[in-house]
Amino acid sequence: MSDTFDLVVIGAGPGGYECAIRAAQLGMSVACVEKRDALGGTCLNVGCIPSKALLHASELFDEAGHFEKMGIKISKPKLDLPTMLGFKQQAVDGNTQGIEFLFKKNKIEWVKGTGVLKGAGEVEVSLTEGGTRTLKASDIVLATGSDVAQLPGIEIDEKQIVSSTGALELSKVPGKLLVIGGGVIGLELGSVWNRLGAEVTVVEFLDFILPGMDAEVQKTFQRTLKKQKFTLKLGTKVTGVEKSGKGLKVTVEPAKGGDVEVLDADVVLVAIGRVAYTQGLGLDAAGVDVDERGRIKVDAHLKTNVAGVYAIGDVIVGPMLAHKAMEEGVALAEMMAGQSAHVNYDVIPGVVYTQPEIASVGKTEQDLKDAGIDYRSGKFPFTANGRAKANQQTDGFVKILADAKTDRVLGVHIIGTQAGEMIHEAVTIMEFGGAAEDIARMCHAHPTLSEAMKEAALAVDGRAMHM
Numbered sequence: 001m002s003d004t005f006d007l008v009v010i011g012a013g014p015g016g017y018e019c020a021i022r023a024a025q026l027g028m029s030v031a032c033v034e035k036r037d038a039l040g041g042t043c044l045n046v047g048c049i050p051s052k053a054l055l056h057a058s059e060l061f062d063e064a065g066h067f068e069k070m071g072i073k074i075s076k077p078k079l080d081l082p083t084m085l086g087f088k089q090q091a092v093d094g095n096t097q098g099i100e101f102l103f104k105k106n107k108i109e110w111v112k113g114t115g116v117l118k119g120a121g122e123v124e125v126s127l128t129e130g131g132t133r134t135l136k137a138s139d140i141v142l143a144t145g146s147d148v149a150q151l152p153g154i155e156i157d158e159k160q161i162v163s164s165t166g167a168l169e170l171s172k173v174p175g176k177l178l179v180i181g182g183g184v185i186g187l188e189l190g191s192v193w194n195r196l197g198a199e200v201t202v203v204e205f206l207d208f209i210l211p212g213m214d215a216e217v218q219k220t221f222q223r224t225l226k227k228q229k230f231t232l233k234l235g236t237k238v239t240g241v242e243k244s245g246k247g248l249k250v251t252v253e254p255a256k257g258g259d260v261e262v263l264d265a266d267v268v269l270v271a272i273g274r275v276a277y278t279q280g281l282g283l284d285a286a287g288v289d290v291d292e293r294g295r296i297k298v299d300a301h302l303k304t305n306v307a308g309v310y311a312i313g314d315v316i317v318g319p320m321l322a323h324k325a326m327e328e329g330v331a332l333a334e335m336m337a338g339q340s341a342h343v344n345y346d347v348i349p350g351v352v353y354t355q356p357e358i359a360s361v362g363k364t365e366q367d368l369k370d371a372g373i374d375y376r377s378g379k380f381p382f383t384a385n386g387r388a389k390a391n392q393q394t395d396g397f398v399k400i401l402a403d404a405k406t407d408r409v410l411g412v413h414i415i416g417t418q419a420g421e422m423i424h425e426a427v428t429i430m431e432f433g434g435a436a437e438d439i440a441r442m443c444h445a446h447p448t449l450s451e452a453m454k455e456a457a458l459a460v461d462g463r464a465m466h467m
């Protein structure tokens with residue numbers, strides 16, 4: 001077994017595994033160091049995949065309780081949580097084994113253990129099976145991802161006080177779940193346990209949920225969450241969590257200061273963001289620069305300041321999204337192979353897999369106002385869309401923001417049942433530099449939810465047909 005490769009990747013998450021596969025396709029000899037006992041990183045093991053499996057199962061459980069209105073009579077659905085968690089685990093295993101298959105197919109060696117960068121060209125691995133192995137490569141990619149941001153004074157035990165990882169594994173439905181952070185994780189996993197019967201309270205420091213999203217989407221979704229019986233405590237901070245008997249006492253106060261309130265909870269989910277993970281990676285000794293938030297600094301070609309050492313994914317600046325990491329992994333492999341490649345950071349979609357879903361790409365109205373860009377906005381509600389009416393799923397809207405002079409699409413924001421699938425029409429148009437008029441003139445099948453995209457595009461020019 002050789003210890004010399006063209007490329008060594010540390011971390012087999014979406015960034016690392018896609019980089020390894022693309023580099024192997026391009027003829028490089030590749031090793032990928034991963035310390036987990038399964039490939040796929042946060043996303044496949046404790047992130048995207050298990051959370052979506054539980055969102056899917058809990059959504060069907062919830063829907064099954066409302067079939068009667070469609071004339072389908074069944075007895076009240078009963079929850080078998082261990083089987084649902086087993087369903088989630090099967091989804092994880094199927095995906096992680098899929099990556100293992102792809103590694104074998106592409107002759108990528110999975111070196112099981114923890115990698116330490118020893119400087120340009122060298123990685124030392126503390127092998128899981130014991131001992132060490134030194135790998136040499138002209139190119140090294142750091143793709144070590146991110147970890148849960150901790151709240152000082154609140155210790156995560158993954159049983160009662162959990163991060164997203166523990167929230168994917170709860171052995172019973174908590175009576176009261178208190179979520180700290182009204183961001184993506186808090187609302188997705190809050191939705192899972194809400195649908196399965198927990199009373200969910202979300203404590204958010206800011207005066208709104210889902211920071212960075214379109215303000216109208218935020219407000220619409222806030223109303224929807226209240227209809228779904230979420231309790232939202234906005235502009236509020238948690239100052240402490242104490243164990244009390246079998247439960248927890250959570251102390252909260254207004255973010256701007258004021259009266260303290262104590263809330264009861266059975267489980268607390270800490271979901272206040274994630275931080276770059278570089279623990280034990282040897283960055284200091286190797287002289288790799290990081291920024292003020294501990295993220296590895298890279299240039300436009302994903303190069304660090306150390307020759308032949310690159311970084312991608314959650315461990316560098318940018319949205320912490322699996323597909324952003326993947327795009328960087330592929331582009332980097334192609335650049336290392338001497339091709340030209342790039343990532344279009346202006347057109348990276350974001351999806352929140354709640355019900356309704358929320359999906360967004362490009363600029364928000366606030367971004368455009370801040371940048372002084374003159375824009376026109378076209379909005380179309382699902383209440384006026386035939387398919388949404390037929391399905392009785394009329395919550396939400398599509399909003400298209402286009403340059404006032406050129407009509408070029410600058411941002412699209414959707415809240416609606418299948419927003420996560422619909423957003424890709426907008427991604428395609430934006431990638432090709434298209435205009436709202438282009439969407440307006442494309443034939444959309446009837447009756448589909450996507451017709452709302454066409455109508456929103458027509459609305460940019462004040463000529464929506466069904467409003």
Ligand code: FAD
Nearest residue numbers: 011013014015035041042047048115145313314320321322
């Ligand atoms: P990671 O996936 O974090 O992979 C890094 C890997 O490196 C890990 O496996 C780690 O064990 C390994 N590693 C670290 N240090 C070393 C070392 N020194 N030696 C060896 N191995 C090491 N994103 C989406 O786009 N869509 C979603 O629906 C979505 N859902 C999410 C749900 C949850 C609950 C969470 C927590 C995240 C979710 N994300 C989602 C975010 C997504 O998981 C991350 O953006 C993505 O995993 C980042 O990929 P990465 O390759 O940069 O790092």
Ligand code: NAI
Nearest residue numbers: 181182183184185186203204205271272273274320351352
């Ligand atoms: P987040 O950044 O989305 O949300 C964190 C929220 O916590 C923010 O609203 C913030 O204002 C709030 N907050 C911070 N400190 C607080 C405090 N002390 N008290 C109360 N509120 C506080 O982070 P989250 O939800 O933890 O997710 C982490 C990352 O994982 C995100 O960057 C996201 O990109 C990724 N992710 C993506 C998913 C998707 O694409 N569907 C799903 C889940 C995670």
